Amino acid sequence: MSDNTVKQITIDNLRHMDGKEGLVLQGCGGDLQEWLDGINSMLTEDGILLDGSRFESVSVFQHDGLTNLLFSFEGVELDMGKLAMWRLQTHGRFGGTWLSDYVPNRLGGFIEQPQVPRKPKMELLDQDGNIFAILGRASMLLKEAGMRDQIDEMFRRCEASGSYGKALGIIGEYVDMDLPEPSIEPQKSQKKKARSAYER
Numbered sequence: 658m659s660d661n662t663v664k665q666i667t668i669d670n671l672r673h674m675d676g677k678e679g680l681v682l683q684g685c686g687g688d689l690q691e692w693l694d695g696i697n698s699m700l701t702e703d704g705i706l707l708d709g710s711r712f713e714s715v716s717v718f719q720h721d722g723l724t725n726l727l728f729s730f731e732g733v734e735l736d737m738g739k740l741a742m743w744r745l746q747t748h749g750r751f752g753g754t755w756l757s758d759y760v761p762n763r764l765g766g767f768i769e770q771p772q773v774p775r776k777p778k779m780e781l782l783d784q785d786g787n788i789f790a791i792l793g794r795a796s797m798l799l800k801e802a803g804m805r806d807q808i809d810e811m812f813r814r815c816e817a818s819g820s821y822g823k824a825l826g827i828i829g830e831y832v833d834m835d836l837p838e839p840s841i842e843p844q845k846s847q848k849k850k851a852r853s854a855y856e857r
Contacts, residue, residue, distance in 0.1 A: 663693060668720060671718060778833045791825070
């Protein structure tokens, strides 16, 4: 029995797959596990799946009254030239198309992911030890990076932190700081040598 899996996804899931690629087969009725096993066998026989590679899972979604399958290319070794020819030759039978074509042409395009702002880079230089100077410099950098909303939050958290070390760690969540490695000096023993009984 096959260990491969079939998972249900939505149109919204597909629209969030920008940058990924796969093969969409349209109008796939019947046993979906048989489709997965059958496509694996067919593409293996045609020399399209390479080095024993197989599709381990397939995603199923509904659109325009059809059951469609998405075979993701992630983690699969393929001869893309042969697959492109196979897709053209079998288009009348499977309606095969690339994910990167299907979403823009059938679903209105991919949904862009929000850009996470990059942390500004900050060097401590001579400011190490002066938490107010460090906060001021970090605030300036956040302002220049268009991240004004995070300045007040950073100040509040630092004030509540109660220690220089914790405050530095908090500032490091907002700006990229090159913190110096802490220097660890061996502690001198506080114990005095006991005088030998023979010492006078």
